[in-house]
Amino acid sequence: MKIKSADVVVTSPGRNFVSLRLETEDGVVGWGDATLNGRELAVVSYLRDHVNPLLIGRDAGPIEDTWQYLYRGAYWRRGPVTMAAVAAVDTALWDIKAKYANMPLYELLGGRSRRGLLSYGHASGGDLPQLFDSIDQHLDEGFRAVRIQTGVPGLGPVYGVAGDPGDQGPDGSAGVAPRPSEELWDTRAYLRHLPAVFEAVRAKYGPELLLLHDGHHRMTPTQAAQLGKRLEPYDLFWLEDCTPAENQEGLRLVRAHTTTPLALGETFNTIWDYKTLISEHLIDYVRSAVTHTGGITAMRKLVDFAAMHQIKAGMHGPTDVSPIGMAAALHLGLAIHNFGIQEFMPHSERTLTVFRTSYRFEDGLLHPGDRPGLGVELDLEAAAAFPYEAAYLPVNRLALDGTVHDW
Numbered sequence: 001m002k003i004k005s006a007d008v009v010v011t012s013p014g015r016n017f018v019s020l021r022l023e024t025e026d027g028v029v030g031w032g033d034a035t036l037n038g039r040e041l042a043v044v045s046y047l048r049d050h051v052n053p054l055l056i057g058r059d060a061g062p063i064e065d066t067w068q069y070l071y072r073g074a075y076w077r078r079g080p081v082t083m084a085a086v087a088a089v090d091t092a093l094w095d096i097k098a099k100y101a102n103m104p105l106y107e108l109l110g111g112r113s114r115r116g117l118l119s120y121g122h123a124s125g126g127d128l129p130q131l132f133d134s135i136d137q138h139l140d141e142g143f144r145a146v147r148i149q150t151g152v153p154g155l156g157p158v159y160g161v162a163g164d165p166g167d168q169g170p171d172g173s174a175g176v177a178p179r180p181s182e183e184l185w186d187t188r189a190y191l192r193h194l195p196a197v198f199e200a201v202r203a204k205y206g207p208e209l210l211l212l213h214d215g216h217h218r219m220t221p222t223q224a225a226q227l228g229k230r231l232e233p234y235d236l237f238w239l240e241d242c243t244p245a246e247n248q249e250g251l252r253l254v255r256a257h258t259t260t261p262l263a264l265g266e267t268f269n270t271i272w273d274y275k276t277l278i279s280e281h282l283i284d285y286v287r288s289a290v291t292h293t294g295g296i297t298a299m300r301k302l303v304d305f306a307a308m309h310q311i312k313a314g315m316h317g318p319t320d321v322s323p324i325g326m327a328a329a330l331h332l333g334l335a336i337h338n339f340g341i342q343e344f345m346p347h348s349e350r351t352l353t354v355f356r357t358s359y360r361f362e363d364g365l366l367h368p369g370d371r372p373g374l375g376v377e378l379d380l381e382a383a384a385a386f387p388y389e390a391a392y393l394p395v396n397r398l399a400l401d402g403t404v405h406d407w
């Protein structure tokens with residue numbers, strides 16, 4: 001079970017994806033996702049120049065040992081580039097191991113804990129009528145949970161939203177450009193506007209529909225505490241990324257003032273980033289993606305730590321996580337006990353001509369499928385037709401005076 005080859009595949013079928021392909025001497029292929037939106041080529045170099053040469057001739061079997069070898073062996077720890085690279089190797093090794101065992105990966109992780117994974121989609125609109133149309137569309141597709149984002153009057157595009165449901169952009173709107181686009185922001189206008197949006201949505205759709213919202217790191221702890229309190233009557237499933245997540249202690253203030261459930265961590269890349277948040281139960285859901293957090297090995301440890309504090313997994317699943325990364329989340333989510341919800345932004349048809357997936361969405365639940373391994377194969381010929389295109393996430397500035405703000 002020695003690794004014979006390690007290759008990085010970069011493809012841009014509407015947006016950039018970085019994938020790692022490992023092949024063993026007896027011809028078993030494993031795939032890992034290494035996509036870091038807006039900084040893709042840094043991970044490509046990390047893998048090609050520093051990791052892949054170490055993998056050739058190495059036994060594919062001891063996954064924990066390889067994880068430690070790459071993490072501790074680098075001396076320089078953590079960080080999104082390193083952890084995306086480690087994640088890709090780890091995920092590809094799990095894919096290989098499950099293919100050897102001739103089982104879908106979730107079986108190897110302990111077997112299923114539920115019928116399928118409750119998933120939420122992105123309902124977005126510049127104004128209320130557009131938002132309602134988007135919610136209706138999600139309900140027609142079978143979603144039982146939706147993330148609600150709207151434009152704030154006077155501030156231009158809705159943040160954190162695909163302009164083209166086909167795929168392009170950050171989750172999003174940056175598209176292919178030599179420089180990041182710039183957006184404008186006003187937190188006070190947002191705080192005035194948002195509770196009325198949730199009031200209207202609850203009035204139209206009733207109490208059952210699960211509603212989520214992403215604050216995208218834009219508030220201070222004080223502002224987030226105010227918003228959480230104002231949203232309490234609308235019974236949110238979660239308020240996500242209410243503050244810049246690296247200030248873990250800041251969440252104490254938010255938590256002390258509101259019972260709106262909190263989700264956080266899509267920009268984190270290790271369990272250490274959650275130490276205070278989890279041990280003091282300052283959040284309710286961990287938002288990391290397998291792709292950005294060192295793979296299945298590391299994500300499993302993180303959700304087990306979270307479980308001790310009744311915190312659940314709500315793994316990041318925008319379209320900038322590739323179908324390989326999405327499949328990894330689905331297998332893990334099916335197996336663990338403390339699963340909460342899975343974000344699901346479907347990839348475009350074009351992306352799915354490159355990544356052949358076996359997962360499916362049915363009756364509001366995602367199912368990883370029963371093919372051995374992750375159940376995703378990348379078609380190398382199809383991928384070659386879509387070369388890398390430089391693209392950035394947007395940069396955000398305060399409308400008041402142009403100061404750079406968190407996007």
Ligand code: KDG
Nearest residue numbers: 037160170171214317318320
């Ligand atoms: O690359 C950035 C996106 O993944 C992010 O903006 C998406 O916030 C996001 C979400 O919750 O999906």
Ligand code: MG
Nearest residue numbers: 214240241266
């Ligand atoms: Mg988010």
